[in-house]
Amino acid sequence: MAYQYQPLPPPAEVGRTPPFTRVIRLASAPNHDDPLIAALELVDVSNTTPYEALSYTWGTDPPSDYLWLSDFPLPIKPNLEAALRSLRLPNMVRRLWVDAVCIDQNNVDEKSRQIQYMRLVYKHSARVIVWLGPRTPGIEQAFEVAKRLSHAIEELEVAGAGSDLDPEVVEALFASMTDDLPRTSLHFLNELFERPYWTRTWCIQEVVAAPWAVVRVEELEISFSELMSTTLIVTEWRAKVAIDKPFILWHRIYLQRHPRNPVFPSKVPGSVGDLLDVLHIARGFQATDIRDKIFAVIGICDEGLSPALAFTQVEGASNTGRRMQALRSAITSYHDFMQRHGSDPEYGMPRDLRPDYRKDAVSAYVDMTRFLLRKSPRLLNVLHHVQHNTDPTLVQDEYPSWVPKWFEPATVFPLKGGFHAGQCDGHFRYFAEIHDNPILGKPLRPRVLSLDGFGVDIVDRVTDILNFGFSDDARTISVIQTVWSQLFSFPMSGPNRPAYLHHPNEPLEVSFCNAISATPLGFITASMIRNSRWGNWEMEMPANAKEEGKGEGPITEACNREIAAFLAHISSADGGEVPVPLPETCLGFVGAVRMYALNRRVFLTRGGRLGIGPSIVRPGDEVAVLLGGKVPFVLRHRGDHHVFIGSSYLRDNRVMWGVETDKVIYKKPGALARVTFELR
Numbered sequence: 001m002a003y004q005y006q007p008l009p010p011p012a013e014v015g016r017t018p019p020f021t022r023v024i025r026l027a028s029a030p031n032h033d034d035p036l037i038a039a040l041e042l043v044d045v046s047n048t049t050p051y052e053a054l055s056y057t058w059g060t061d062p063p064s065d066y067l068w069l070s071d072f073p074l075p076i077k078p079n080l081e082a083a084l085r086s087l088r089l090p091n092m093v094r095r096l097w098v099d100a101v102c103i104d105q106n107n108v109d110e111k112s113r114q115i116q117y118m119r120l121v122y123k124h125s126a127r128v129i130v131w132l133g134p135r136t137p138g139i140e141q142a143f144e145v146a147k148r149l150s151h152a153i154e155e156l157e158v159a160g161a162g163s164d165l166d167p168e169v170v171e172a173l174f175a176s177m178t179d180d181l182p183r184t185s186l187h188f189l190n191e192l193f194e195r196p197y198w199t200r201t202w203c204i205q206e207v208v209a210a211p212w213a214v215v216r217v218e219e220l221e222i223s224f225s226e227l228m229s230t231t232l233i234v235t236e237w238r239a240k241v242a243i244d245k246p247f248i249l250w251h252r253i254y255l256q257r258h259p260r261n262p263v264f265p266s267k268v269p270g271s272v273g274d275l276l277d278v279l280h281i282a283r284g285f286q287a288t289d290i291r292d293k294i295f296a297v298i299g300i301c302d303e304g305l306s307p308a309l310a311f312t313q314v315e316g317a318s319n320t321g322r323r324m325q326a327l328r329s330a331i332t333s334y335h336d337f338m339q340r341h342g343s344d345p346e347y348g349m350p351r352d353l354r355p356d357y358r359k360d361a362v363s364a365y366v367d368m369t370r371f372l373l374r375k376s377p378r379l380l381n382v383l384h385h386v387q388h389n390t391d392p393t394l395v396q397d398e399y400p401s402w403v404p405k406w407f408e409p410a411t412v413f414p415l416k417g418g419f420h421a422g423q424c425d426g427h428f429r430y431f432a433e434i435h436d437n438p439i440l441g442k443p444l445r446p447r448v449l450s451l452d453g454f455g456v457d458i459v460d461r462v463t464d465i466l467n468f469g470f471s472d473d474a475r476t477i478s479v480i481q482t483v484w485s486q487l488f489s490f491p492m493s494g495p496n497r498p499a500y501l502h503h504p505n506e507p508l509e510v511s512f513c514n515a516i517s518a519t520p521l522g523f524i525t526a527s528m529i530r531n532s533r534w535g536n537w538e539m540e541m542p543a544n545a546k547e548e549g550k551g552e553g554p555i556t557e558a559c560n561r562e563i564a565a566f567l568a569h570i571s572s573a574d575g576g577e578v579p580v581p582l583p584e585t586c587l588g589f590v591g592a593v594r595m596y597a598l599n600r601r602v603f604l605t606r607g608g609r610l611g612i613g614p615s616i617v618r619p620g621d622e623v624a625v626l627l628g629g630k631v632p633f634v635l636r637h638r639g640d641h642h643v644f645i646g647s648s649y650l651r652d653n654r655v656m657w658g659v660e661t662d663k664v665i666y667k668k669p670g671a672l673a674r675v676t677f678e679l680r
Contacts, residue, residue, distance in 0.1 A: 002072060008110060024041075025038055036067045040102070045117065050125075051096060052128070080098065086131075086219065125211070129216055132217045208270065256272050270300070274302045279293075283408070379432060380626055383404075385406075387408070388401070401645075413598070424658045432626070434449070451679070452627050455672065458620065461604045473580040476582075480492075493509065502651065503652075509567060519651075562585065599615055617645055631649060640678070
């Protein structure tokens with residue numbers, strides 16, 4: 001007969017409910033192959049004797065052995081079996097918390113309740129053990145090189161060099177610190193980061209909450225912080241900018257835990273960023289239950305740890321003003337008091353941020369998207385993360401077209417930063433006009449998103465999907481020239497090029513280059529990544545955004561210089577093969593194109609506007625501005641509703657910087673018609 005769990009104490013009707021859970025008391029054994037014997041102990045994690053928490057991957061293999069609990073067997077999978085055998089002590093009991101054992105996985109209500117306490121479990125542990133699995137060839141070299149590189153990085157940071165390590169510095173650093181190690185050491189360190197653990201969603205929260213964490217491979221151990229400090233070096237060694245790799249998040253976690261890190265994207269203790277940003281950078285992580293892709297990050301984001309932020313965020317400097325800080329402090333203090341003394345451990349937490357395994361996956365994703373649309377300052381930023389891998393008008397899909405599928409890997413860099421297409425000056429700047437999205441209660445039609453905006457143009461022609469080889473200048477040039485030829489019948493370089501209709505003083509080929517590089521956003525982001533500043537992927541535009549919108553700011557001027565250098569290099573070939581490598585003077589432009597045009601199509605509208613849009617954009621699609629959106633969106637009309645296709649960039653400053661929105665909001669002469677779009 002299999003082990004039967006005893007129910008946890010029910011929540012108190014009045015007063016505080018202690019965060020009850022179970023802890024394993026793993027019995028000692030002299031031999032590695034002795035049966036695994038343990039007992040479960042009911043504890044209040046905030047007031048118990050020390051225990052260690054295990055962070056590991058479940059794996060997909062079927063159970064391989066049993067953990068004997070009070071003489072009854074509980075099936076366990078191979079990776080957990082290996083971890084328990086390795087951690088078992090020869091002559092004393094070891095107290096461990098392991099999710100697969102300490103939570104009754106067949107009890108949906110208990111599982112939802114225990115998820116609420118997950119952060120506390122790891123926070124109150126004596127330490128967290130990150131179990132990476134069995135030894136492999138070269139693992140000792142990997143640990144040794146990680147320790148040496150970590151020590152060198154620490155010395156550089158103490159000396160004031162910061163974390164901006166260009167490839168030459170990395171190479172010199174590696175050479176000086178590892179000259180007596182085999183040349184394969186960095187290769188084995190790279191292999192260590194290929195283990196499944198680094199892409200498991202729940203592992204993120206487990207180590208973020210840990211007071212102290214160690215990484216373990218059988219009997220070998222290394223400090224988690226030491227190993228994490230090498231993530232940037234490993235990525236530089238790979239020489240790739242990856243859309244969907246775990247290194248971004250793990251490096252951010254290292255920065256969050258590092259006492260000398262001067263800049264970090266969150267001011268909330270224990271957080272690695274705002275909810276939407278964390279959902280995005282965790283897209284490449286895996287979860288057996290796709291609901292966990294959203295539930296697992298709530299405990300490590302700003303809104304999950306400080307729910308007051310969901311109601312008090314505004315855009316701009318007011319976030320740090322005295323009045324806003326006082327309001328936020330008052331709400332947070334009251335929230336913390338109620339959590340300590342009330343019966344609800346998640347008092348003040350918005351309902352859609354509470355993990356609820358009674359919801360099906362679609363409902364969980366719809367509710368999360370609606371929360372992100374509803375939260376202050378009510379912008380449409382979540383819509384920039386919709387990336388369709390298949391055309392929703394050609395296949396049946398139970399997910400509404402406007403809901404991001406965070407369980408699918410990212411295929412493009414979101415067009416999410418800096419612009420103000422659906423905003424304008426004044427009170428209206430901060431708000432999307434969304435119907436049927438109540439703060440309290442449920443919407444009447446939860447899977448229909450009804451919101452205001454205006455149509456701008458209709459797509460007339462589209463190119464093939466742009467796909468570049470990493471750091472391959474010849475391929476990049478070829479792709480750019482090919483998509484140009486798919487839109488225009490004359491060559492890209494040459495005399496007497498026509499002017500661009502929506503920038504009369506800008507030649508067509510310059511406007512084309514600005515479009516495919518998402519000027520000026522692409523240049524900013526490419527520069528940040530080239531300089532290895534991974535604290536935040538996309539910064540906001542500087543204070544002189546209006547000047548940039550008029551094409552007069554310093555960033556725009558730098559973009560123009562790089563585009564001119566690229567076009568001059570193309571022209572130098574005089575119709576022949578363009579020489580490579582490209583000059584340094586245009587690498588910012590090329591980096592921007594490789595980032596923002598990758599896996600997108602270039603399009604030309606009926607009104608003569610150039611832009612880049614989703615891979616599924618096609619002629620006849622509508623380019624529209626939705627109030628509260630940063631960039632225009634591509635929609636497809638279907639009878640009585642529209643299908644959401646995705647974000648776009650238009651080479652039209654009046655659209656991108658909110659001039660047209662200002663006319664619509666304030667009903668100025670020449671304003672486009674304001675309409676309500678129903679998205680399904």
